[in-house]
Amino acid sequence: MSLIKSISGFRGTIGGKPNDNLTPIDIVKFASAYGSWLLRKAPGKKKVVVGRDGRISGEMVEALVEQSLLALGIDVIHLGLSTTPTVEMAVVFEKADGGIILTASHNPKQWNALKLLNEKGEFVSGEEGKTILTLAANEEFNYATIDAIGKIIPNSNSLEKHIEAIVKNSLIDIAAIQQADFSVVVDAINSSGAFAVPALLKAIGVKKITVLNETMNGEFAHNPEPLKEHLTELCSTVLNKKAHLGIAVDPDVDRLCFVSEDGNLFGEEYTLVAVADYILLNKKGSTVSNLSSTRALRDVTEKHGCSYFASAVGEVNVVNKMKQEKAVIGGEGNGGIIVPDLHYGRDALIGIALFLTHLAKTKLSASALRASYPAYFMSKMKIDLEAGTSLIKIFSTLEEKFKDFAINKEDGLKIDFDKKWVHLRTSNTEPIIRIYTESTSQADADKLALEIISVIETIK
Numbered sequence: 001m002s003l004i005k006s007i008s009g010f011r012g013t014i015g016g017k018p019n020d021n022l023t024p025i026d027i028v029k030f031a032s033a034y035g036s037w038l039l040r041k042a043p044g045k046k047k048v049v050v051g052r053d054g055r056i057s058g059e060m061v062e063a064l065v066e067q068s069l070l071a072l073g074i075d076v077i078h079l080g081l082s083t084t085p086t087v088e089m090a091v092v093f094e095k096a097d098g099g100i101i102l103t104a105s106h107n108p109k110q111w112n113a114l115k116l117l118n119e120k121g122e123f124v125s126g127e128e129g130k131t132i133l134t135l136a137a138n139e140e141f142n143y144a145t146i147d148a149i150g151k152i153i154p155n156s157n158s159l160e161k162h163i164e165a166i167v168k169n170s171l172i173d174i175a176a177i178q179q180a181d182f183s184v185v186v187d188a189i190n191s192s193g194a195f196a197v198p199a200l201l202k203a204i205g206v207k208k209i210t211v212l213n214e215t216m217n218g219e220f221a222h223n224p225e226p227l228k229e230h231l232t233e234l235c236s237t238v239l240n241k242k243a244h245l246g247i248a249v250d251p252d253v254d255r256l257c258f259v260s261e262d263g264n265l266f267g268e269e270y271t272l273v274a275v276a277d278y279i280l281l282n283k284k285g286s287t288v289s290n291l292s293s294t295r296a297l298r299d300v301t302e303k304h305g306c307s308y309f310a311s312a313v314g315e316v317n318v319v320n321k322m323k324q325e326k327a328v329i330g331g332e333g334n335g336g337i338i339v340p341d342l343h344y345g346r347d348a349l350i351g352i353a354l355f356l357t358h359l360a361k362t363k364l365s366a367s368a369l370r371a372s373y374p375a376y377f378m379s380k381m382k383i384d385l386e387a388g389t390s391l392i393k394i395f396s397t398l399e400e401k402f403k404d405f406a407i408n409k410e411d412g413l414k415i416d417f418d419k420k421w422v423h424l425r426t427s428n429t430e431p432i433i434r435i436y437t438e439s440t441s442q443a444d445a446d447k448l449a450l451e452i453i454s455v456i457e458t459i460k
Helices: 024-041 058-071 084-093 126-138 158-167 174-180 193-203 232-240 268-282 296-303 315-325 348-362 366-371 391-401 442-459
Strands: 003-006 009-013 047-052 075-081 098-102 111-117 152-154 183-187 208-212 245-249 256-259 286-290 308-311 327-332 336-338 377-384 406-408 413-416 421-426 432-439
Touching: 003 126, 009 024, 024 058, 024 098, 024 111, 024 126, 047 058, 047 084, 058 075, 058 098, 058 111, 075 084, 084 098, 084 111, 084 158, 084 348, 158 193, 158 348, 174 348, 183 193, 183 232, 193 208, 193 245, 193 348, 208 232, 232 245, 232 256, 245 348, 256 268, 256 348, 268 286, 268 296, 268 327, 268 336, 268 348, 268 366, 286 296, 286 315, 296 308, 308 315, 315 327, 315 336, 336 348, 348 366, 377 442, 391 413, 391 421, 391 442, 421 442, 432 442
Parallel strands: 047 075, 047 098, 075 152, 183 208, 183 245, 286 308, 286 327
Antiparallel strands: 003 009, 009 111, 098 111, 245 256, 327 336, 377 432, 406 413, 413 421, 421 432
16 A cells, blocks of 8 residues: 555555555545635635646646646646746745645655645645545535636746745845856756756856756656765766766755765755855844754754754644744755745755855855764664554653653654754654664764664563
8 A cells, every 4th residue: 555645745656546556536536625625715716836746647647636626616827847846936926725746755756746735835734634634535525517617827937936036035145156166966866856956056157067867757867865875976976077066856856965076975964054054144043943853953053142943843843833933944854945035845946046155155165064064973763663562651761761851742752962862753654663863973873773772672
């Protein structure tokens, strides 16, 4: 079974049986549920922005989604091949009632998904998502009569508007970027980054651009998650071309990872750290990341005399905490940058522009900039749960054992020690506990994770 129904959308593998995989029947049902939710919110004609990444199944899923919305009497603003942040911003540009992004983000090519947006171009809330799930389960749809069906509204300038908004951001210094004369290599992973990232780079003054995996056919040249083991070609190309920087994005261009001039990864956890450092140099305010992200963001934030806050894991939770704490920058350790001055969504394009401005102004190499930040190392492990295992007992025992340290129970259990931390979260799809640790050395991070696992094994 490869169909995941959640409060933020619907994700699954293409093909197979309905309700087990993401089949045409499921796509129509989910799109109809979302459209029906919009129609119930308030009276009047509705319009929805629809955009997709470069997946093989993209055009098929797009057609099914758009025609389902038309059948409900909803107009569709058709973006076609786009990026997640562009769709989010287009909802606002076009004064739409919502949006659907067709992307499975970093998942392999057999996956696709419907990600659901509200009228602000932000992911629907938990309560809204539950309502949509109920509508889908009960198939509570009322399709329009022939005279009331919706229409397709073509749109081809949303990326241009998106980039224009980035260029106008007061913290982007195009003159500094032009003077730096950067040479950049981009891994576009055979999707939307192939056109979106070069367009952004040219707009901010970068002329020397090499694009790897630029054919937008959805046949991903490697696993599309921007991790070290998947970016060997990018690392070697940066070295061979003596480029200043390598840039990797995921298929829908909302996650961002850099490769330094020495061929080593800057570290996706440190994408947010570097961008936050630059923003806080120019604009004081709080920062937010999720509980599983590096402590380096807190260190950099406090260096600037500002306050750091942690949220539960998940973009919608980060955004909610950012609004609550009036953060000037936030995001996730997976390379997700959220700049509220632009919009409340992860956006690799604004991240690239801010990072290059920072690099140009410091006049440092990427590797030297990375070395200027606190060095932390992360370990990610998991432990299988036997049937009947009491999570309450496990968490309460750990809480009692480590009661002398800072404990956060907002999302699972996080324990903060002096120079390290551990975060335990249960999985929504598997009987496991995920155990994330971070410390000042890889060996110590691994050791902490194993110590926590040994404690849990005595509790079971």
